Amino acid sequence: MASFQRYSTKKGQMWLFKTRTVIDPSTGKAKQTTRRGFKTKKEAIKAANKFEQEIESGLSLQYDSLTFQDVFDQWYANHSKTIKVSTKKRIESMFKKHILPRFGRLKLKEITRSYCQNMINEIAESVSSVNDIKIQANQVFKYATKMDVILKNPLDHVTVPKQKKEFINEPGQTEDRKYWKKDELKKFLAITKQELSLRDHACFQLLIYTGARKGEILALTWDDIDFEVGSVKLSKTLFHAEGKHIFQTSKTKESRRLISLDPQTLELLKKLRIEQKKDNLALMSTNKENIVFTRDGSLPLRASYLNEKLNILIRKHNLHRITIHGLRHTHASLLFEAGASIKEVQERLGHSDIQMTMNIYTHVTDYLKEKTAEKFQRYIEL
Structure with missing residues (x-):
C-alpha cells in the first residue's frame, strides 16, 4: 500500500509516493520505490495506483530504466x-x-x-x-x-x-494536380524526342507508356523485353547504396508482373538496342549485366538522373510541375479516361492495395464530370 507525502521545492509544494514492490531474491525483502514530482495529492494517488497495477500485472522493475x-x-x-x-x-x-x-x-x-x-x-x-x-x-x-x-x-x-x-487556399494558388493531361503529355514527349538522346527519350516513353516505377525501369535488362510477344517483365528494382548498385526483387507478388507494350515503344527500344551495341563496340566495353538503360557502357543510370532531366525540361518549357512518380499517376489517369477498368489499372501498375488505384480513379472521375458539363453546354448552345 502506497504512502503519500508533501515536500517543498524551489517551484513550491509537490507530492511524492512510496510503495513496496517485488521481493529482492538476494535479501528476501520487498524493495521500496519512490516517485516524486506530482503537483497534487490526487495526481500522486493516481500514479501510485497505476504503478501498483503494473506490478500486479507482472511487469518487472528491470524495465523501469529502459529508454x-x-x-x-x-x-x-x-x-x-x-x-x-x-x-x-x-x-x-x-x-x-x-x-x-x-x-x-x-x-x-x-x-x-x-x-x-x-x-x-x-x-x-x-x-x-x-x-x-x-x-x-x-x-x-x-x-x-x-x-x-x-x-x-x-x-x-x-x-x-x-x-x-490543406485548409488554406492562397491567392493565385495553382491546382494541386500531380499528373499531366493528354495534351501536356504529348508536348513533353515531343520535347524529349527533339532535345534528349535516344536513350533518355526511350526511358521517359517507357515510364509513361507502362506506368512502371522508376526503379523498375532502371533495373530492366534486355532479357525482360519480349520483342516477339510485345511485353516487358517487371520483377526487380534498382537501388544505389554506398556507391554500388543493387538489383532487388520486387516487394510484393503484385509488383512482379508481365505487361504489354505498344508497337511504337517496342520500335523505340529496338533502335536503342542497336545503338547500344554500336556504342559498346566503339568503346570496346561490354554490358555484362545486359542492362537496358546504361551509362559509361555498362553501369545503370543513377536513380536521380531522370529527376534532374525532368526538372530541367519543366523549367525550360514552363510545363505543369510534376515528379517522376507523377508520370506513373499520369499513365493511370489516362488509362481510366480511355475506359480501362479499375482492376486492369491495378494489375498494370502492380498495386497490392486496390485503394491506391481507387484514389487515382476518384481524381479522374472528377475530371470526367467536368467534361460531362461541357458536353451539356455545347448541346444547349447548338
Whole structure:
C-alpha cells in the first residue's frame, strides 16, 4: 500500500509516493520505490495506483530504466533482418532525423500520450511524411507492449493533424494536380524526342507508356523485353547504396508482373538496342549485366538522373510541375479516361492495395464530370 507525502521545492509544494514492490531474491525483502514530482495529492494517488497495477500485472522493475533508444535497438536488431537494403536506409534515416532526437533518451514508461501528440504536431508543421514517421515510431511502442515493457501504447489514439496547406487556399494558388493531361503529355514527349538522346527519350516513353516505377525501369535488362510477344517483365528494382548498385526483387507478388507494350515503344527500344551495341563496340566495353538503360557502357543510370532531366525540361518549357512518380499517376489517369477498368489499372501498375488505384480513379472521375458539363453546354448552345 502506497504512502503519500508533501515536500517543498524551489517551484513550491509537490507530492511524492512510496510503495513496496517485488521481493529482492538476494535479501528476501520487498524493495521500496519512490516517485516524486506530482503537483497534487490526487495526481500522486493516481500514479501510485497505476504503478501498483503494473506490478500486479507482472511487469518487472528491470524495465523501469529502459529508454526508447534501448527498445529501438532491440526491435531493429530483429526487424532489420526481414527488410531490404533500400527499406533499411529509409527507416534508419527516419529514426535518425525525426524520431530518436525526440524520444531516444526518454524512459519508455515516462512517455505519455500527450507528449506523443505534441511531437506529432511539431513534426507535421515541417514534414509532409509525418504519417510514415508515426507508423515507424509505433512499431517500437508495439514491440514494447508485446515484450511487456509497457502496458499501453502511448501512440494509440494520437492523430496526425492536417497541414495548413490543406485548409488554406492562397491567392493565385495553382491546382494541386500531380499528373499531366493528354495534351501536356504529348508536348513533353515531343520535347524529349527533339532535345534528349535516344536513350533518355526511350526511358521517359517507357515510364509513361507502362506506368512502371522508376526503379523498375532502371533495373530492366534486355532479357525482360519480349520483342516477339510485345511485353516487358517487371520483377526487380534498382537501388544505389554506398556507391554500388543493387538489383532487388520486387516487394510484393503484385509488383512482379508481365505487361504489354505498344508497337511504337517496342520500335523505340529496338533502335536503342542497336545503338547500344554500336556504342559498346566503339568503346570496346561490354554490358555484362545486359542492362537496358546504361551509362559509361555498362553501369545503370543513377536513380536521380531522370529527376534532374525532368526538372530541367519543366523549367525550360514552363510545363505543369510534376515528379517522376507523377508520370506513373499520369499513365493511370489516362488509362481510366480511355475506359480501362479499375482492376486492369491495378494489375498494370502492380498495386497490392486496390485503394491506391481507387484514389487515382476518384481524381479522374472528377475530371470526367467536368467534361460531362461541357458536353451539356455545347448541346444547349447548338
